[in-house]
Amino acid sequence: MSIGWYLTVSAIIFAIGAAGVMTKRNALVILLCLELMLNAGNLALVAFSRMWGNIDGQIFAMVVLVVAACEVTVGLGLIVALHRRDLPVDADELSEMRG
């Protein structure tokens, strides 16, 4: 299979994730969409790695996984903290930081 197919799938997933981040208001769903974007990137990395016959891309994908895991930990922690304080888990309503 040519590299093009892999990249197409990766691009579609990335676009779905980006669209989700921009349109969804639920913080939990935004986190899920972020994961989609990260993993789309991973898919492209692994595909390129295969294309060049070089392991570096796969190692990099692993690093991205670790970063993603950390990010989810922090993100979910924030969401749980919001929930405990009876605050809305809604990205639009959490806009105190406006200038």
Place this chain on the structure above:
Amino acid sequence: MSVQTYGWLVLAFPLAGTILLGLLRPVLSGRKAGYIGTLAILLSFLSGLGALNKLQSQPEESRQVVSSLWTYAKTAGLDAQLSILIDPLSIFMILIVAGVSTLIHLYSTAYLASDEGYVRFFAYLNFFVFSMLTLVLAGNLILLIVGWGLVGAASYLLISFWYRRNTATKAGIKAFVINVVGDVGLVLGSILILQQVGSVDLLTIFHKAPEVFHSNDTTLVVGCLLLMVGAFAKSAQIPFHTWLPDAMEGPTPVSALIHAATMVTAGVYLIARMHPLFQLAPTAQNVGAIVGAVTLIVAATIGLVVTDLKRVIAYSTMSQIGYMIMAVSAGVYGAGLFHLMTHAFFKALLFMAAGSVIGAMAGEQSLNKMGGFRKVMPITYGCFIVGGLALSGIPPFSGFFSKDDILYGMASLGGWHWILYVAGYVGALMTAVYTFRMIFRAFHGEQCEEAQSLANGRLFHAAEHRNPGDGTLEDTGVGYPGAKHHIAESSPAMAIAMGTLAVLATVAGVIQLPHITDTLDKFLEPTFSDSPAFMKAIDYKLLVIGMIIGAIVGLSGIALAWYIWIKKPGTSAKIQARFSGLHRLFSNKWYFDEIINAIIVRPFAAAGRFFQGTVERVAIDGGITAGSVSIARVSSAAVRSWQSGMLRAYAAAVVVGTSLLVLYFFLNS
């Protein structure tokens, strides 16, 4: 073990005690903390004895031992070591400090037994002893300043020990602030000496001083006067004395240890320690001698009229330190230090006995409310009599020999020192009067309610405890006078401590009988070998006449007190009415507090308020702070609206921006 090892052990035990008590505070219960604290100081005292033993076995020339643990800082022109100097003077001070401290720790184990802050008290007390020993062992000016500052801090902590007592916290602050004034003097004086001599090490300074300075060099006089500011503030000499009477807000053992026996004599020690410098600055010596003489007279006059039991003893302390400062400033080192030692014994004894009376009075300290404790508290009465006779200088009690030694020294200097000699005897007369006024009023006469209660076999407990200072209701939850309290006689620990001191106050004079024993002078000689006035030939006629006058003055003072307060009880009121102006002056403490308030405290407070109103509010708040805020606000007005707080908008901006960048590179490639 070597002398050096013993020297470091002297410091190590109290420090270990402090840390141990501080860490174990939550788990220690009962009297354990007191025993740990007492043991730490006792071990320190024994190490001091060990050092004494080792030092005496060495030849006289090599009895000044320096030991350095590590280097603080070594740069061009400065070599600061963590070094201690062990010589007869520092050993002498160690033995007094650690010895008296051991007894007072022992006394406190019982005296503060019902206090909520029991462990805290012993941690502080150990810390104080550590600081004081650092001060007396310091081998260079830097460590000396460190010790000097630490004893001030310890004094603050202990004066404010009952921290919910408003008057106590205020007294602590006052003591600390005045002591810091002295610290500044000491630091400036040290810097001046370092600048001129080029060393901070004490022995180096002493060796170099005669080469660097000629006699009465202006720089050296200024340096010595600055050191004296430190000494006066610590030793409560005029005009830095006002903190000492207020410091009586602390627990009585603290008054006995810090504000009578040890810390307040640090100024005397400093002048004695720095004697090679002072001997090159006779002007500074004269200033010190005059200030000491003035202090001893002024403090004695106030002692005549004060009605608070502890404050009478406090003014007496001030007065006695006046004698010592006068002596060491004039160069009569042996006598000054001898009086320092005997005073430590009999004054600590008087304070302990006063603590016993205050215990029986359930915290009340006014002499006006006391009376007739003689029969019901025989041991305390005995201690008061012994301490009082020693203080009044009645032979053969210790105070007689030390005080007459000082006055003999004054007389042998001749010239205008005869004025100081006379002042000393005037002071001695007043000392005898106020000491026995205190004893007669507290122990003789009609039995007060508390004494009657004690006679019926139970200790008086007040229904509600009021601050003896200002009459406000006290929070007994933080300490003594609590619901359960003791008097000295009922507790073996207190009786042992008082008994030991009573014996010492009686017989300590024998170690320095002029020309008969002279033990102290011989012992201290290696330190003061360069002093011309030290161990001169004795003029027997002068000495004997002085002793006879001393004994007569002391006895007539007691007789006068007996006549005024026992024989004809109304006399006191008549004298007050006759000399009402003088009485007002004395009972207002010569208006020193008011004068200091008027010329220092109020101008500073007014300046502070003024600068708060102008510099702080207008220039800093209005100009610098508000100005920079408005600059940021105006310059950011254009971009602020982009910061919408909408997470999704930010995400969209990132996506669109990245897409545009990618598009740009595509089109360009």
